[in-house]
Amino acid sequence: MSDLAEFHKKTAITARFDDWPENQTLLYVALGLANEAGEVAGAIKKAVRDDGGEITEQRRQEVTDEIGDVLWYAARLAELVGITLDDAVAANITKVRRRLANGTLSGSGGDR
Ligand SMILES: [Mg+2]
Incomplete structure (x- = not known):
């Protein structure tokens, strides 16, 4: 089992919405993912605002925690x-x- 697969499995232990309606759970988890991504961005924003863009040790810990939250959601x-996190990583x-082979790493749109 990959480290990612083991992490994926362990997130089930702390998920507390198994008895919710499926559509409510899907919305909650998607919003949680977006919220945690925002918290990563917020930590970087504060580094720019308060520390001239330097990533201090405290900020590095904050970003580490928030990226972990992103991965949980x-x-x-x-x-x-x-799907699994391994599926998403492989894709x-x-x-x-x-995109690298096609020279389309730059640009926009998902289908390139
Ligand atoms: Mg968080």
């Missing part, structure tokens, strides 16, 4: 849509390699 969302690697 990503794992639960992956579970809800029937991303394939996509980025294709």
Whole structure:
């Protein structure tokens, strides 16, 4: 089992919404993921605002914690849509390699 797969499995232990309606859980988890991504951005914003863009040790710890929160929600969302974090990572690697080979790393749009 990969480290990511083990982490994915462990997130189920602390998920506390198993008895919620599925659509409510999906919305909650998607909003949680967006919220935690915002907390990562907020930590970087504060580094720019308060520390001239320097990532202090305290800020590094804050970003570490928030990225962990992002991964927790990503794992639960992956579970809800029937995939694993390993599936998402593999798909991303394939996509980025294709874009690199096609010279389309820059630009916009998902289908390039
Ligand atoms: Mg957080």
